[in-house]
Amino acid sequence: MKHGDVSGLDKLAVAALAALIALLIYCTAVALLKKDYEAYLHQQIATGFAQVDEISREVLTTLNQLESKPIKSCDEQALHQMRQVVFLSQHIKDIGFLQGDRLICTTGMGHLNTPVHNHNPDFIGKLGAKVWINMPIILTDFEVYAIVVQLEHFNAVIHRDFLDSLITGQVFWKISFANSNGSLTPLAGPLVEAENSTANTDFLLEECSNRIPYCLTVAASNDHFSDQYRLVLLGWQVIAVLAFVFCWLAGGHFLRYYRSTQARITRGLHQGAFYCLYQPIVEISNGKVIGCEVLARYKDAKGDLYPDEFIPLIAEHNNTWPFTRAIIQRTLQDIDACDGLPDGFKININFYPQDIESGAILELLEHPDLKRQQCRFVVEVTENEKLTSRAAGQTLSLLSENGFEIAIDDFGTGYSNLRQIQEYSCHTLKIDRSFISEMEAGSIRATLIPHIVDIARKIDARVVAEGIENNMQNQELISAGVTYGQGYMFGKPMPLDKLLSMIAKG
Numbered sequence: 001m002k003h004g005d006v007s008g009l010d011k012l013a014v015a016a017l018a019a020l021i022a023l024l025i026y027c028t029a030v031a032l033l034k035k036d037y038e039a040y041l042h043q044q045i046a047t048g049f050a051q052v053d054e055i056s057r058e059v060l061t062t063l064n065q066l067e068s069k070p071i072k073s074c075d076e077q078a079l080h081q082m083r084q085v086v087f088l089s090q091h092i093k094d095i096g097f098l099q100g101d102r103l104i105c106t107t108g109m110g111h112l113n114t115p116v117h118n119h120n121p122d123f124i125g126k127l128g129a130k131v132w133i134n135m136p137i138i139l140t141d142f143e144v145y146a147i148v149v150q151l152e153h154f155n156a157v158i159h160r161d162f163l164d165s166l167i168t169g170q171v172f173w174k175i176s177f178a179n180s181n182g183s184l185t186p187l188a189g190p191l192v193e194a195e196n197s198t199a200n201t202d203f204l205l206e207e208c209s210n211r212i213p214y215c216l217t218v219a220a221s222n223d224h225f226s227d228q229y230r231l232v233l234l235g236w237q238v239i240a241v242l243a244f245v246f247c248w249l250a251g252g253h254f255l256r257y258y259r260s261t262q263a264r265i266t267r268g269l270h271q272g273a274f275y276c277l278y279q280p281i282v283e284i285s286n287g288k289v290i291g292c293e294v295l296a297r298y299k300d301a302k303g304d305l306y307p308d309e310f311i312p313l314i315a316e317h318n319n320t321w322p323f324t325r326a327i328i329q330r331t332l333q334d335i336d337a338c339d340g341l342p343d344g345f346k347i348n349i350n351f352y353p354q355d356i357e358s359g360a361i362l363e364l365l366e367h368p369d370l371k372r373q374q375c376r377f378v379v380e381v382t383e384n385e386k387l388t389s390r391a392a393g394q395t396l397s398l399l400s401e402n403g404f405e406i407a408i409d410d411f412g413t414g415y416s417n418l419r420q421i422q423e424y425s426c427h428t429l430k431i432d433r434s435f436i437s438e439m440e441a442g443s444i445r446a447t448l449i450p451h452i453v454d455i456a457r458k459i460d461a462r463v464v465a466e467g468i469e470n471n472m473q474n475q476e477l478i479s480a481g482v483t484y485g486q487g488y489m490f491g492k493p494m495p496l497d498k499l500l501s502m503i504a505k506g
Ligand SMILES: Nc1nc2c(ncn2[C@@H]2O[C@@H]3COP(=O)(O)O[C@H]4[C@@H](O)[C@H](n5cnc6c(=O)[nH]c(N)nc65)O[C@@H]4COP(=O)(O)O[C@H]3[C@H]2O)c(=O)[nH]1
Pocket: 279, 294, 295, 296, 297, 306, 307, 308, 311, 327, 349, 350, 351, 352, 382, 409, 410, 433, 466, 467, 468, 469, 486, 487, 488, 489, 493
């Protein structure tokens, strides 16, 4: 594959794009890992909720159990039963018995000489339990702040210690009481202290329970995130660097291909970059235009390409028939757009020998427009070994039988087999330009021209001399018996409207 030139700016753009892709890969990976980290934080909150749930379930079950017992006063038997419950319980540190709103005994203190009056609870739970979240309590002989839950005649005291270990991961967290006015009162957790200092809260998640009015908040810093995922992040950094190198190399390769002549040709085929010029074929004695040769040209945003650049590449990449089909289509469009071509006007179209050998060219027989036109379409094909095959001979005969003329291009330079040429009734032999250009030098090749004229006469074919550039060549060709010709002397390849005005001028 022939690659195109890639400028410094192109290289820079590819490097920038590769860097962008690598960055995008890395950022996406980090974003996914952050999501994963957030899921981990959610999990921490869920663990906290589960603990509070477990405690509240134990408290309510215990209080309901006690309530179901026939305890009416605070005698020794009742205290014994209550102490049994405390002993078996995991979280309850003390149980109290109330008459009305007066606490008259507790498992820790026994009978209270002075009953304690309850003040208003902080909240009343959905099942009717009254809850104080920060009640000063005398447990045995020291005062602590505890959570107290009361259901009818009994209350349970829970140490606030459990609040300090609700979440064990290495993250900042806090538990807050949700006040009835919607505000939050922090109760415990490392984040309460950290918030007053320099807590780094790049990640901050807060969830509230819908059963008990409290919320759990967890916060973490980017540093902690990076610590957690150190190895994975390193892995993604390596992947990003590899992605950069890969994209950079692949991008460079793609760009070289994109800029290559081959890629331009392939794109041009789909984008209509090919167009046609028409070179007049004349009667060389009087200059009368009797036909033309269709010559392909290419133009895109990058500029022009000439046949010597694109014709071989099209063959190399097996695009011969799509290309020829596009040229025929373009020619028919041009002809349709202007009238005034004389009847029997010959339109020579160049074909690749491989499309004749493969039979692809037989598609012409299905083309209604090629039959409808008043012109004669001439299949012009360069001498080539492919034309010597039996299949190629049969194809050309079929075309000839169906009204197409056959012209052998660059005659005298290749593989022509006279017997075969006769078989498929070739209509025209085109003498290669090199014979004409060497006429003035009197080369051996130039002396062969009368022989070609003789051959043509024998097979009943016309002779067209290519590349006539001056009158001296023209006169000599007339003397050698050549009737038709084309060349800069009569006209260079030109747009069809110019050819038409040339015909009109006579
Ligand atoms: N120096 C000089 N040159 C003259 C003169 N008169 C005509 N020419 C050039 O000679 C070539 C004649 O076409 P060709 O022998 O079929 O040779 C053609 C033909 O083999 C091929 N080609 C062009 N268009 C097509 C196409 O549509 N299909 C195929 N398969 N081949 C094409 O490319 C070749 C080159 O085409 P072009 O560059 O257009 O070159 C054209 C034309 O511009 C002259 O007086 N002096």
